[in-house]
Amino acid sequence: MANFPVDPRPFHPPEFITMDGDANRRARARIHLALGQETHREDFVIAMDMEGVVQPADAGMWVNHIRDYLQNDLRLHVLSCFDHPFGLEIFEMGSLLQKDTLISCDIFNVEGTLVRFISPNRACNFREVEKDGFLMLGFPVTLMNDICIHQDMASFGKLLHWHNIPRIKSYVLVKCLYRSFNDVPRSIVLSQGDDSSSLGCF
Known part of the structure; x- marks a missing residue:
């Protein structure tokens, strides 16, 4: 938790278990947000x-x-x-x-x-992957939207679902696919223009 010095336990939903990984886990990911992009339906x-x-x-x-x-x-x-x-x-x-x-x-x-x-986006490297939930603690309230959260998860995996709970503004709870737990960073730096903010990934 050194990269994001906040204890996530008070924010845990019931039955949520935190795993910190080992020394090989990525310390930080940096995402440059490209807002305004539309997602297209693919059938x-x-x-x-x-x-x-x-x-x-x-x-x-x-x-x-x-x-x-x-x-x-x-x-x-x-x-x-x-x-x-x-x-x-x-x-x-x-x-x-x-x-x-x-x-x-x-x-x-x-x-x-x-x-x-x-799905076509899985065809090139089709193989079984891990599926888990993550708590993104300290996610900026102004960036709690589909586009930003998709880009956030794309730094290490693929977003399956995020729980959009209007009354909760302290974290974002997501479910995603990923190759290895070591690819999941402990903290993520979001930047938009000259502004940046850090959040913890648990």
Whole structure:
């Protein structure tokens, strides 16, 4: 806690456990905020051949099999599909709910081949990652918004959800994906123009 000299325990939600890591954990991360950027809806999923049995020459045939499976068996709406270097094909689904439904499921058996659907931003380095909650203590009240918190988490992982509790202004509680706990900094310095502020990550 030397980089952020505040005891987080009085702010802990019930059942929240603090882990400080070891000497290899990053001491600090610095994020330069780019405000005003809009996030775009992405209703795309990439179909992955989990067994690696589909040959490149047969990929076109399997695209039709997968599209028929999505539309006829799962009753989902496929708007379009395109070739993609990190999977069999990338599919544009009819809604964000349909995309989330596919991603939240495990593995589908399509014509005897095991297929999994993943988000495009995970396709390049697809592998299992850690998922945990973090308490960002001392987060500036004026920066408690989706864009700033997404950029904050991007310094070591990917934000899944943040608990927007209007009555709490002392911390931000988030859930995110990350590769290693040692990549999670103990403190984070946020800078916006000439102004900067520090917050603790527990």
